[in-house]
Amino acid sequence: MSAASCLLTEDQFLCSICLDVFTDPVTIPCGHNFCNTCITQHWNKNVKCQCPNCKKVFYRRPELQVNTFISEMAAQFRQSAQQKASSNSSEQQVSKPGEVPCDVCTGTKLKALKSCLVCLASYCETHLEPHLTMSGLKRHQLIDPVENLEGRMCTKHDKPLELFCQTDQMCVCVLCTYSDHKTHDVVPLKEEYEGKKAELGKTDAEIQQMIQKRQLKLQEMKRSVLLSKKDADREITAGLQVFSALKQSVERSQAELIDTIKEKQRKTEKQAEGFIKELEQEIFELKKRSSEVEQLSQSEDHLHLLQSFPSLNAAPPTKDWTEISVRPSSYEGTVVRAVAQLEETLSKQMKKLFEAEMKRVQQYAVDVTLDPVRPKPSQSNQGNDCRCVLSKKGFTSGRFYFEFQVKTWSVWTLGVARKSLRRTGKIQLSPRNGYWTVCRMCQGGYFAPADPPVCLSLRSQPDKVGVFVDYDEGLVCFFDVDAATLIYSFTGCHFTAKLYPFLSPCPNDDFETHTQKGPCNMM
Structure with a gap:
């Protein structure tokens, strides 16, 4: 049987349904063979009992007969296949797409283990053996397998690129040093390799540092988002x-x-x-x-x-109805009184809110010292003589808060401004010109020089005015500190320059007493 099996191939013992070597092979009346399980499941899924190969129809499901001969042959092929698979597991791997094949193998190309820079060829384990045993080949430089070994040859002299021209920053062969690169600075590839490798290490360290900084910035942004x-x-x-x-x-x-x-x-x-x-x-x-x-x-x-x-x-007992009448109830003022009471309740709620808001903004309080340089009197947009003073310190980001005591001033203008603005001559106050302020006029009224100006209605004269700025959000708020009420807000501002606390008191007021002693009553 072993002699006969040499004339047979494994394909002859494959089930046409599962495409694998027969398991419990059976023969149907037309003479074709299948696995017992395969043909049974096939007929269970179909209405007609039909041969999957010749398509012959059986009007009654045939009785399946075990094919002893094919069963024995299939067992031998299965055993042989297992032995073959066990033997191949210890052999070399066949080259797959993307892997470097052996240049010496004929027919099936095996995977290369090394490439020779002298021979400009790649070798599998079998064909690499001479480079490992023969003394003449042992001196050849072996590297991990690479493709396109021809690119490692000088196109002009057909010699290996073994040197590096530092003048032209290119790889050259030995003969190039006697021609085009004769007077150039040429070093061995290994030397240049070590230098470039050191540069790459430095570059990688810089990149890692950049990555670390950005990771820290990323964490900072994530924390900011979480806090927000x-x-x-x-x-x-x-x-x-x-x-x-x-x-x-x-x-x-x-x-x-x-x-x-x-x-x-x-x-x-x-x-x-x-x-x-x-x-x-x-x-x-x-x-x-x-x-x-x-x-x-x-x-x-x-x-x-x-x-x-x-x-x-005799007249019956009756009442004199002349002066008696039913007068409708008076509802005048009922709604007004209810709304007034509601307004009072809302005012109390608003006061609590502003007190809480004041505490929140006051946590950004900064010490501000006014610029000791005294500018000359100038003309404001109100036509009155005034002096404009900026603080020494400016702000380009974040939030800050400061306060001014204005109780003793009859006329004042305060807020924030850009330092680049002039402080002499006629000053036109407005956000468009770089001023975000509120003013108290000589007549006692208040207004915000916005675009256009806004008249302010205050219930009481503020003794202390607080200014809160959120540079990034473009927000400037003015508060009556003692009354804990909002005076006015500039919103949607677009700041591009450094902002400085700004003050312009009336020249008739005793300004010197507010400026000579350091921080000028500012938090």
Whole structure:
């Protein structure tokens, strides 16, 4: 049987359904063989019992017969295949796409283990053996397998590129040093390799440092986003609480207003119901007497009329309704008083909010010292003489807060400004010109020199004004510190230059007492 098996191939013992060597092979009436499980499952899935190879139809499912001969041959091929697979596991690997093949192998190319820079060829384990055993080949330079070994040859002299010309920054062969690169600085490839490798190490260190810096910046940004989200969630929560309280206050005031009006209406209705009931009773009695009078007047009985007359002639007990009336309840001022009370409640809530806001912005308080240089008096946009002073320190990012005592000043302008702006001559205050300020006029009014200017209505004269700036958000806010109220806000600003605290007091006020002693009453 072994001799016969040499004439057979493995393909002859493959099941046409599973395409693998037969397992428990059976023969069907047409003579074709299949695995017992394969043909059974095939017929279970199909309506007709049909041979998968010749397509012959069996109107009754045939009885499957075990093919002993094929079963024995399939077992031998399976054993042989296992032995072959075990033997191949210890042999060299066949070259796959993307791998460097052996240049010596014929037919099936095996994977190369090394490339020779002298022979300019790549070798598998078998064909590499002479380079490992023969003394003449042992001196050849072997490297990990690479493709395109021809590119390592000088195209002009057909010699290996063994040197590096530092003058032209290119690889050359030995003969090149006697021709085109004769007077150039030429070093061995290994020497230049070591130098370039050191440069690469330095470059890699710089890159790693850049990566580290950016990773730190990335972490910083992520922390900023996380903090921003926490701040946003906190603000949303606080805002919901505030508006919920305000909503409840409005609803409560509305309910109280309705109850007040309804109570007045109930009192009016109750009073009217008593009067109506009395009037209806009197009307009923009067109608009854009228009927009796009419009936008696029509009587022909002289004696009866005269005897009954005295009792009918007496007037029934009635009330004098001349001065009695039901006056509708007065609702004038009811809604106004309710709204005023609501406004008072809202004002208290607003005061609490601004007090909390003041505490938040005051954590960004900075010490600011005014520039000791005294500018000459100049003309402002109000046409009055004024002096403009900036602080020594400016800000180009972040948040900062400072305060001015303005209680003793009759006229003042304060806020922030760009240092590049002039402080003499006629000054036109506006954000467009680089000034974000609020002003107190000589008449006692207040305004913000915005574009266009905005008149401000303040309940009281501020003694201390706080200024909060968020450079990155483009925000400048002015607060009445003692009253804990917002005076005015510049929003949506676009700052591109350094900002300095700005002050312009009235020249008639004692400005020197505020500036000579250091920080000028500024936090």
